[in-house]
Amino acid sequence: MNLTSYTHIYFLGIGGIGMSALARYFVAQNIEVAGYDKTKTELTTTLSDLGIAINFEDEVSTIPSHFLNADDTLVVYTPAIPKGHRQFNYFKEANFKIVKRAELLGHITKNTFCLAVAGTHGKTTTSAILGHLLYSCDVPVTAFLGGISQNYNSNFISNGTEVSVVEADEFDRSFLTLSPNFACITSMDADHLDIYGEASALKDSFVAFSKCIEVGGKLFIKNGLPLEGITYGIEDNADYSVQNIRINEGSYVFDVKTPTTLIKDFKFNLPGRHNLSNALIALAMAVEFGCPHQQLAKALASFSGVKRRFSYHIKNENLVYIDDYAHHPEEIKAVYQAVSEMYPGKMVTVIFQPHLFSRTRDFIDDFAAALSHFDKVLLLEIYPAREMPIPGVDSAWLLSKINNPDKQLVSKTELLRILNQNTSQVVLSLGAGDIGEEVYQIKQTLNHAS
Structure with a gap:
């Protein structure tokens, strides 16, 4: 072409x-x-x-x-x-x-030095961090993001066209059209089983993606994944590892062990160990690309996050309201970990909108287990997206499996009425459907209730 x-x-x-x-x-x-x-x-x-x-x-x-x-x-x-x-x-x-979009993206990035971010979780945040790091280090980079970067108020970052940052999307095997020089794989948890059928087929596609890397390129993998490459992890023996983690005024401060040295006192403002992992792999790829450590530390500290990825809409002593794109059990668990770490002992209400009938069916028990951790659960109907209903698969079925006495199935209209009586100190809205369009009204209701 x-x-x-x-x-x-x-x-x-x-x-x-x-x-x-x-x-x-x-x-x-x-x-x-x-x-x-x-x-x-x-x-x-x-x-x-x-x-x-x-x-x-x-x-x-x-x-x-x-x-x-x-x-x-x-x-x-x-x-x-x-x-x-x-x-x-x-x-x-x-x-x-x-x-297809993926084919065009592969063609555009073919003649660039391409850094691709793959994985069933963390792609958007990781690629946004990586794009920001390279841009801040004056690399002539174009980054195509799957979310709106708060730093640039855009899903497109451009400082030149010699280098590209892309999300390598496993949905319908789109990432196999790419030919990256550097690639990372953040996770290989089962997902998109409506496309793949079996979890093993999804894993096979990640193996196939790892073989798309250009000769002489580098593969970065989360420590523990069944692939060979440069490993990264949290407080472990990986090639790149976060060490000496502290929380200072709501931000992480930590050191990074590389294969050759220890870089001290990075600061990162996004909560949650999953986000810390995303920051680490972005740093590792930028270090291997050749960016100076001092510039990287300054750039990471200035990263403001991605819209609908642990986005704060209310944050004061009495009430916190956070909106997040989490739509998989592992992502819900990651959000819970982050909230528990940042707001220990606080009562947490989660509003969750399931995304896809097939995903709800395939991970029904995992969803129920993840949601059961919260103090109060408000469950919306399933957002169908591209799917037709599946008999017997609905939010009432999911609700019945949640092991929490304070749970209820609600419509969007009922939701605002219930939130008017809110007594929780932390409120979360989670999901990949149209729940993001309700954020303004939820925020207004919670502010009025408090």
Whole structure:
């Protein structure tokens, strides 16, 4: 694929977090961009502000006329686009060049020094930290993120195009289109079993990804994973290890043991051992890339986090409200660990919206066990995303398995009424569906109740 032959790029699903980062990239390259999405969101509004024409009606007539030339228009789509999509089928029947988002990302990064972040958890935070570290060390980097970096208020960081940072997405094996120079694997927990069928097939895909690394490249792996590479871990014997962990005014302070030295007194503001692990692997990749230790320490201390990744919306002596994207049992457990460490002895209410019928079915007991740790559980109905309902799989079933007497199934409308009577000192909203759109109202309700 010769990208230089295209003067126009049309995105089907342009409002997706990964798609919108690519749209921003091409705008920066002075390529004309337009696209379709199902609904208006904060992301589509920011893209429109860049001058991108976006339509929200699946009709061929809504496609701008100057994007109807197959010779100069490339069409990019997300797997979430349904088979019966009118615009997609028009482009297909008219013989436009059509590529998946992952294929295009692989092509863009092919001629860069690519650092790829893979794993079933931690990709977005790790890649955001890594992009920030390289940018702060004056590396000519472009980072495509799966979330909104608080430092840049964007999912796209650009300081040049010689180096790239990408999330290597295991969903539908998209990461096999990449050819990274450095790659890390943060975790290989079972997930996406609607795609893979068996956990072993998911693990096989990570093994296949590890073989996509360019000759002479480096693989970084969480200590304990069944792969060979540079290892990293927390207070263990890994090649890169966090040591001497302290908490100072709500921030971690720690040392990093590398294969050759000990670097002292890093500061990191995100809570939770899972985030500490994310920071470590980003540091390890940046160190191996050649970034100076002193600049890295300053950059890490200035990292502000990623929207919907342990995002504080209320933080005072009487009440804390945190919103997080956690949608897998291991992620819920990580959030609980972080809250317990930062707010010991405080009463914690969790609001959880399950994501996907298949994921709820496949990990029902693990979800129940993870949620049972909290003092109070408010459970919303399952967010279906791309799926049709599965008979017998619903939030009532999950609720019945949660071992906690203070639990209830609630609608979004009931949720606000219940929160009006809130007595918990810490409130969490978790999930990968549309619960993030409720954050403002939850915040307003909690502030009023307190």
